[in-house]
Amino acid sequence: MKELKIPFSRYESSVSAHSNVSDSLDGEDVSQVQELEEEFCAYVGAKYSLATSHGTSALHLAMLALELKRGDKVVCSVNAHPNVPEVVRHFDAEPVFIDIVDGSYNIDLDKLEAYLEDNKSKKLKAVIITHLGGTTVDLDRVYSMASIYGVKIVEDASEALGATYKDKKIGSTGADLVCFNFSPHLKKNICNGGMLVSNDEEIMQRAKLLSNHAMVRDEDALEYIYDVTDIGNDYTLSELNAAYIRAQVKExxxxxxxxxxxxxxxxxxxxxxxxxxxxxxxxxxxxxxxxxxxxxxxxxxxxxxxxxxxxxxxxxxxxxxxxxxxxxxxxxxxxxxxxxxxxxxxxxxxxxxxxxxxxxxxxxxxxxxxxxxxxx
CATH class of the missing domain: 3.90.1150.10 (Aspartate Aminotransferase, domain 1)
Incomplete structure (x- = not known):
């Protein structure tokens, strides 16, 4: 296949990105991951953020944080990236697909509400709302449904970094968890990374615990002494990726x-x-x-x-x-x-x-x- 003159996407670089990466390579005493998390909270207006190795990692970790179990149901748009139902199936839980609205290509809220009304169950755990290309649905209505039907709202903001709803950044509008991807589908970046954000301290504490094998350490003990209190995985973001992504967010x-x-x-x-x-x-x-x-x-x-x-x-x-x-x-x-x-x-x-x-x-x-x- 011949090289495209104008590809579908190009990765963006900048002086800031090179500077941050150089700091990491030079061993500067700066935690790029911690800086990214703090800057991201300020950028989207969320209380808590947790950097992950990829956007899919953020989605999977969100399901872990919500304690998704076998047989639980999670509703999502039928027009979403495969990683959305995939992370649900990894828990042997069931994705439920809802049709979309013509023109916005996002989930049809009338059909979503009809499903929630007709399928009230303790097994119905969450709704994943995908913001396709940064276009949003009526989120106030979504959050109202969540309250009425007792489900959690997880927003898939893989294609929505910097998008807003009623002048508020996605990530601060009221979802239980919001997942970002810094290298989304077909718009691959030079690095991978994701971010999980929330205003719910309890959910984020659980997510942070599980993001590194649920390992805990006593601050007064030797560094290599640890315990494991649950089943987690390794979702951690590298310092080099975080360094590059910091500039991406800033710009x-x-x-x-x-x-x-x-x-x-x-x-x-x-x-x-x-x-x-x-x-x-x-x-x-x-x-x-x-x-x-x-x-x-x-x-x-x-x-x-x-x-x-x-x-x-x-x-x-x-x-x-x-x-x-x-x-x-x-x-x-x-x-x-x-x-x-x-x-x-x-x-x-x-x-x-x-x-x-x-x-x-x-x-x-x-x-x-x-x-x-x-x-x-």
Whole structure:
């Protein structure tokens, strides 16, 4: 496969990132992980944060912290990355899929509420809300449902770093736990890392205990003496990854402003172009961490044509009920989630990242328009 002139994503670097990494390599007496956790709390407005080795680690640790058990149920959008139901299945618990809203590609809250009303049970443990590309659902309504039906809310903010809801950063709006991923699906970073945040001290104390094999030490004892009080795992983030990510977080708001500018240019250029539907531009809080269009004819051939022109693209996501494991495990049919199915057949994510040059943007626009003219 030939190298793309404009890939779907590029990792972002900076002077700050190089400086932080150099400090770690030089053995500077600074805990990059601790600094990252403190800075992240300040950035999103949460009381507690815990850095993890990856976004999936943060999700898995969230399930551990909530004491998920065999037979428990966790509700999630059918349009999510496979790591969402995957972490649930690792506990031999059951993911429950809900269809999406056309246009936002997020979970349909009417269908979610109907499910919660019809399936009241102690086994119903939590709802995972995925913020696709940083777009949010009506979170006040979600938190109200949680209170009424006695479920925990875990937010999957893998694609929502820096996103806001009613001017509050995701991570501080009222969820029990929020999970971030600094190297999300199809937007791989040069490093991996995740973050778990909460305002619930008890949940976070449990998460912190379990994040390093549930090992505890007596401060007055020798350093190598420890006890193990539960079953945990190693979810810890390396100092080098933390050093790089600190700069990423520091620059995220600036990056989002750039993404919003690119999204406006895209939408202005694509408005009225035959076969293409642009995203809703009315939400001023939309961070456009993804720019998703709809192709009404032959989406896959459109993506192939883009690739042949040197332009990368992405898909967010393959609906979970179409994947062999979940389709077989839960006897799911193709038409069980019609909105997600229809969206899946049309959606395409275009390159959008802060380091795109004006020429890159113009090229993407020109190539998309060129290919759209060939659709019949």
């Amino acid at each position: 995220q708001d600036k990056s989002i402003k750039k993404l919003q500018e690119i999204a406006k240019l895209y939408s202005k250029a694509f408005e009225g172009v035959v076969h293409i539907t642009i995203p809703d531009m009315s939400n001023e809080e939309h961070p456009f961490l993804l720019y998703i269009i709809k192709i009404d004819k032959n989406r896959d051939s459109f993506a192939v044509a883009l690739r042949e022109e040197g332009i990368g693209s992405g898909l967010h996501y393959m609906p979970l009920h179409l994947l062999t494991y979940y389709k077989t495990k839960y006897s799911l049919r193709v038409n069980d989630f019609p909105v997600a199915l229809r969206s899946f057949q049309q959606v395409l994510s275009l390159p959008i990242y802060a380091s795109m040059s004006d020429e890159d943007i113009k090229t993407v626009i020109a190539k998309v328009k060129k290919i759209a003219k060939t659709r019949v």
